[in-house]
Amino acid sequence: xxxxxxxxxxxxxxxxxxxxxxxxxxxxxxxxxxxxxxxxxxxxxxxxxxxxxxxxxxxxxxxxxxxxxxxxxxxxxxxxxxxxxxxxxxxxxxxxxxxxxxxxxxxxxxxxxxxxxxxxxxxxxxxxxxxxxxxxxxxxxxxxxxxxxxxxxxxxxxxxxxxxxxxxxxxxxxxxxxxxxxxxxxxxxxxxxxxxxxxxxxxxxxxxxxxxxxxxxxxxxxxxxxxxxxxxxxxxxxxxxxxxxx
Amino acid sequence: xxxxxxxxxxxxxxxxxxxxxxxxxxxxxxxxxxxxxxxxxxxxxxxxxxxxxxxxxxxxxxxxxxxxxxxxxxxxxxxxxxxxxxxxxxxxxxxxxxxxxxxxxxxxxxxxxxxxxxxxxxxxxxxxxxxxxxxxxxxxxxxxxxxxxxxxxxxxxxxxxxxxxxxxxxxxxxxxxxxxxxxxxxxxxxxxxxxxxxxxxxxxxxxxxxxxxxxxxxxxxxxxxxxxxxxxxxxxxxxxxxxxxxxxxxxxxxxxxxxxxxxxxxxxxxxxxxxxxxxxxxxxxxxxxxxxxxxxxxxxxxxxxxxxxxxxxxxxxxxxxxxxxxxxxxxxxxxxxxxxxxxxxxxxxxxxxxxxxxxxxxxxxxxxxxxxxxxxxxxxxxxxxxxxxxxxxxxxxxxxxxxxxxxxxxxxxxxxxxxxxxxxxxxxxxxxxxxxxxxxxxxxxxxxxxxxxxxxxxxxxxxxxxxxxxxxxxxxxxxxxxxxxxxxxxxxxxxxxxxx
Ligand SMILES: Nc1ncnc2c1ncn2[C@@H]1O[C@H](COP(=O)(O)OP(=O)(O)OP(=O)(O)O)[C@@H](O)[C@H]1O
Ligand SMILES: [Mg+2]
Numbered sequence: 001x002x003x004x005x006x007x008x009x010x011x012x013x014x015x016x017x018x019x020x021x022x023x024x025x026x027x028x029x030x031x032x033x034x035x036x037x038x039x040x041x042x043x044x045x046x047x048x049x050x051x052x053x054x055x056x057x058x059x060x061x062x063x064x065x066x067x068x069x070x071x072x073x074x075x076x077x078x079x080x081x082x083x084x085x086x087x088x089x090x091x092x093x094x095x096x097x098x099x100x101x102x103x104x105x106x107x108x109x110x111x112x113x114x115x116x117x118x119x120x121x122x123x124x125x126x127x128x129x130x131x132x133x134x135x136x137x138x139x140x141x142x143x144x145x146x147x148x149x150x151x152x153x154x155x156x157x158x159x160x161x162x163x164x165x166x167x168x169x170x171x172x173x174x175x176x177x178x179x180x181x182x183x184x185x186x187x188x189x190x191x192x193x194x195x196x197x198x199x200x201x202x203x204x205x206x207x208x209x210x211x212x213x214x215x216x217x218x219x220x221x222x223x224x225x226x227x228x229x230x231x232x233x234x235x236x237x238x239x240x241x242x243x244x245x246x
Numbered sequence: 247x248x249x250x251x252x253x254x255x256x257x258x259x260x261x262x263x264x265x266x267x268x269x270x271x272x273x274x275x276x277x278x279x280x281x282x283x284x285x286x287x288x289x290x291x292x293x294x295x296x297x298x299x300x301x302x303x304x305x306x307x308x309x310x311x312x313x314x315x316x317x318x319x320x321x322x323x324x325x326x327x328x329x330x331x332x333x334x335x336x337x338x339x340x341x342x343x344x345x346x347x348x349x350x351x352x353x354x355x356x357x358x359x360x361x362x363x364x365x366x367x368x369x370x371x372x373x374x375x376x377x378x379x380x381x382x383x384x385x386x387x388x389x390x391x392x393x394x395x396x397x398x399x400x401x402x403x404x405x406x407x408x409x410x411x412x413x414x415x416x417x418x419x420x421x422x423x424x425x426x427x428x429x430x431x432x433x434x435x436x437x438x439x440x441x442x443x444x445x446x447x448x449x450x451x452x453x454x455x456x457x458x459x460x461x462x463x464x465x466x467x468x469x470x471x472x473x474x475x476x477x478x479x480x481x482x483x484x485x486x487x488x489x490x491x492x493x494x495x496x497x498x499x500x501x502x503x504x505x506x507x508x509x510x511x512x513x514x515x516x517x518x519x520x521x522x523x524x525x526x527x528x529x530x531x532x533x534x535x536x537x538x539x540x541x542x543x544x545x546x547x548x549x550x551x552x553x554x555x556x557x558x559x560x561x562x563x564x565x566x567x568x569x570x571x572x573x574x575x576x577x578x579x580x581x582x583x584x585x586x587x588x589x590x591x592x593x594x595x596x597x598x599x600x601x602x603x604x605x606x607x608x609x610x611x612x613x614x615x616x617x618x619x620x621x622x623x624x625x626x627x628x629x630x631x632x633x634x635x636x637x638x639x640x641x642x643x644x645x646x647x648x649x650x651x652x653x654x655x656x657x658x659x660x661x662x663x664x665x666x667x668x669x670x671x672x673x674x675x676x677x678x679x680x681x682x683x684x685x686x687x688x689x690x691x692x693x694x695x696x697x698x699x700x701x702x703x704x705x706x707x708x709x710x711x712x713x714x715x716x717x718x719x720x721x722x723x724x725x726x727x728x729x730x731x732x733x734x735x736x737x738x739x740x741x742x743x744x745x746x
Contacts, residue, residue: 054410078416088411092429101425104417112421116428117508162415 003030004066005166005203006051011060013046020046021057022226031201033189035214038223039246044207045085047223048168051205052082078105081162085170087155089143095154096139099125102161128157131187133180148175156184163192167204173213181213189216254675255667258579264572271622280615283472287612290474294482303464304483311460312487314378315447318385321522322446323439324515326393327431329355333394334401336409340423359391360731361724362691364698365708367453372712379529381458385449389442396438400430440495444488451484452695455607462605469611485603560726563703566625566693567734571686573629578637579671586666595641601634606692607699624700632689639681643674680745683738690734694727
């Protein structure tokens, strides 16, 4: 059985005259926890945007479950969840409304409408916000009024509520204190058991700068100037690898 | 030698130069025949007629005005929002519709917007005859287009990144759309929607002068019969209505997190949408089109209007717009700056209020008592009325501004007027000019009103052509109007971009 979840075939992305991603080939298998390393400006965010379909590559093919991304329907595409580096919350909605946005894909228009009127149920949203250690006094506060770390966790809760098994996270530990980092890391990497019947393992690709957090990952990918320099098991990571990319 | 340097402050005063040609023509056209009338008009302001009979008339007429004003406001704000949404970038991005449609829709709305509600009113009355709903429809047509522009502009401010993130969640498209636009739409309703009610009421009054009914019609009739005391009763009662509605809306703060209120608003939204849509259908299918047949002669009738005459009318309309804009820009800062003390301020405010209150046709008719009709007189009318509006904005901004600079300059021994100019006004000049640029768009459209009454420019030609059923001429005039307005809007867009 082929258990490749996401696949990049010869991906290049050009912005004006800059080649930001350069011929990237990558296979992400089901259940893999991958850390994406690379210095600032190396193309991590761009790679993640290509993986979730936000950026159309100039060249190459993105495949999800062995099918070309463009041919998939909405429901299938929604199986990926993303935590953005710049969070991308809706600033003038409340924290709980933003978290509920994660449920929009599996609900109808009426749910979206009730969410805006504050008459939908926030039970699930609150559950995930609590897991992210968000205090209930901020549930109905607008995003603009939150601190950096609070915003970060609202974005994380919005992703978790999607209960998706494919996670793309771009520096999700920004703005968090050491204790919170451990909590959040476990939440992000633990398996999701949506239907309570069969356990499907979580696949995660996490861009990060903190080398001390690598222990929980199976694989490490190093990227520099839009090129993959190494794609190896974590146990095989040597100092020389890191010297190449930093 | 110092070079004359153009900055925002001097640019605010420079347009007053229009007064030179304007004054010249006005002085040449002066006549003393109606001076007594003018005097009587002024005196009557302090002695309006008050008895049982007129109070009953006032209530009845005001009722009509409020009804037309309110319904046209409600319908135009709701459909304005709907058209605003479907002519906004975000709508096209979410639904992946080619940009081509977006351009067509926007262009169509621009054309509709370029024609003043009075012109729509005159046109519709000619086709369908006078009736209550014509007033509402005439106001709604351009208002929907104006409102849709404001809503669309607000929707352009939505962060592209939040669009991308919602898009990545892969929600149903309508869910994504409503989640993104909800707050910008609600805020536009709050900040802009209520102000539009006042505009609707003013437009209803103007349309009343052209026969649609309500207090405007009474104002016009009492002027025609030279019943100035009665005229002022109507004007003052209109003033009370406008002040009251302003006060009420200042008090109302509607909270979108209040469930019952939200549900109420949403029901109003759907009922209005459904009702106006079905009324629209009813209107289309249940009207007698007898007069409408004359429209079909549009392609047959030949025009007596020579090309030269026509160009002259266009030129007149442009000059009229320029002169009025000059007055509307420069008069308020000049007057406020020269008479810079507390007593004068109160008088200026009252005068500005009167200029806003009295409908332009009435101002023009009053001025006609001692001056022959001319482009300058029409420009003076339009300029004064709009100066009433720009000065209100200027006062509000100046009052809320930090006065430390001004006080510091005065304490240095700099004269009061100079300190006002450099310490207070200079900081407002840029935003004031930006507002005036927006205002001049409106002035171009309003040339229609004074044109009809003051027999200048395209407005007058429109009236003439309509009454002789020369539909080809009517079409020509409308096209000319749109072109001027659209052209003006383009230039103003450039100026506004430069200012912000
Ligand atoms: N919207 C954009 N327009 C133009 N260039 C861009 C854009 N986004 C990214 N880039 C460029 O692409 C390159 C890669 O950027 P990217 O954001 O993917 O880096 P990154 O690895 O995520 O960096 P960081 O660790 O700082 O987040 C950079 O050189 C950047 O300047
Ligand atoms: Mg990045």
